[in-house]
Amino acid sequence: MKNCIFIGVAGGSGSGKTTIAHNLVKAFKSEDAVLVEQDAYYTELNHLTIEEKAKVNFDHPNSIEFELLREHLLKLSRGESIERPIYDFKTHSRKEETVSIQPSKIVIVEGILLFAVPEIRDLFDVKIFVDTDADEMLLRRIERDINERGRTFASVKNQYLNTVKPMYLEFCEPSKRYADVIIPRGGENKIAINMIIAKLKRYLQKGVL
Numbered sequence: 001m002k003n004c005i006f007i008g009v010a011g012g013s014g015s016g017k018t019t020i021a022h023n024l025v026k027a028f029k030s031e032d033a034v035l036v037e038q039d040a041y042y043t044e045l046n047h048l049t050i051e052e053k054a055k056v057n058f059d060h061p062n063s064i065e066f067e068l069l070r071e072h073l074l075k076l077s078r079g080e081s082i083e084r085p086i087y088d089f090k091t092h093s094r095k096e097e098t099v100s101i102q103p104s105k106i107v108i109v110e111g112i113l114l115f116a117v118p119e120i121r122d123l124f125d126v127k128i129f130v131d132t133d134a135d136e137m138l139l140r141r142i143e144r145d146i147n148e149r150g151r152t153f154a155s156v157k158n159q160y161l162n163t164v165k166p167m168y169l170e171f172c173e174p175s176k177r178y179a180d181v182i183i184p185r186g187g188e189n190k191i192a193i194n195m196i197i198a199k200l201k202r203y204l205q206k207g208v209l
């Protein structure tokens, strides 16, 4: 018997997944909803130099330790806590420390490839796809990667053309077909976010979606 419901929030990089996922979590008491980010599960690449790491295709499903993510989600569903890794985008590696995440009635998971991997997709009770225009996603990514992830414009441009865009078209965008709800325009779509919150509040009161 599952002790929680899983809400998956997928969409392209820069589409607004993190913003939406945080807005959802914020609407509930801290013991009722938790967030697990797919980004925390990027595979450790200790055998590579930082220059080699920067060239890795981080948008292919093989770059993420989905087995560990699945194991952690199943633990949460059994009412057990997890130690979620912490990923550092500046060094392309996992930190030594972890974050303890307690089991909760609502578990929100966000990430670009959640619906592209059947073993993960199948866990979700509700699948939300954040659908934002490619030009807006790219502009947000350029700003964020330069300001927060220690990148240059040239590195963002090369990565976008070589891996981000082709992998989005191959894996992420086609996975939209599995979504139950598609949210246009991303993080600031308050009407869509409030409708989902209302549905989840009803689930907490009545135990049904």
Ligand SMILES: Nc1ncnc2c1ncn2[C@@H]1O[C@H](COP(=O)(O)OP(=O)(O)O)[C@@H](O)[C@H]1O
Residues within 6 Å of the ligand: 011, 012, 013, 014, 015, 016, 017, 018, 019, 020, 140, 141, 144, 185, 186, 187, 188, 189
């Ligand atoms: N609707 C929006 N309008 C403008 N900027 C936004 C919007 N939604 C998100 N952003 C900004 O774009 C960047 C990427 O958003 P984020 O939610 O982190 O996307 P994702 O998790 O899909 O990569 C962040 O800096 C965020 O503040």
Ligand SMILES: Nc1ccn([C@@H]2O[C@H](COP(=O)(O)O)[C@@H](O)[C@H]2O)c(=O)n1
Residues within 6 Å of the ligand: 012, 013, 014, 017, 018, 039, 042, 058, 059, 088, 089, 091, 092, 093, 111, 112, 164
């Ligand atoms: N070392 C890394 C690992 C991942 N990325 C990029 O992150 C994107 C996914 O994160 P979002 O928050 O944008 O959903 C993905 O597109 C990877 O290219 C990276 O640049 N470096």
